[in-house]
Amino acid sequence: MNLAVLHVVADEHSARRVVRRTGAVLGRTIAMAGLMAGSGCELMPDPEFSAASRALALVIVEASRSQSVGSVDFEFQLKNQGESTVRACLGPSRSVSDGTTVSSESVNHPRCIRELALSSGEAIRWRETIKVTGLRAGRAEVQVAVEVVNPRRCGKAGCTSVQVTSQNKREVH
Structure with missing residues (x-):
């Protein structure tokens, strides 16, 4: 300086x-x-958000092929495994993989879609349908990455964010 x-x-x-x-x-x-x-660039890193993103654990609770062709219905659980309250948002981007990326919905300028504040040990569950166009027919084991957004670091170009990848893989049939 x-x-x-x-x-x-x-x-x-x-x-x-x-x-x-x-x-x-x-x-x-x-x-x-x-x-x-x-x-929208970060002038200073946000240590609170960095710690929060490392404390979050994503699990695929359920996954099944949707009635809509080329989509999968998921149920997710996001749990705070850290010692402090996590204040963040779910962003719009998702990525589904079966060893290779079969679907990726990415947004250049992420925004807060669903705000959350999770105390230590607290979890949220939600369901959503994701387009998965490259998933092979029959059984497939998938892993998902969900975007988590920092609501304190938003500007004209969107918010800073990280991808939280599921700790497990789930069979889809």
């Missing part, structure tokens, strides 16, 4: 040079900070 420093100078010509150089550096620093803040 650049800091403006007060210099004691002997003549007027040197004084002008110091002010000009310090002003240019300070101006560039302010402009860069404005660009980063406006773009």
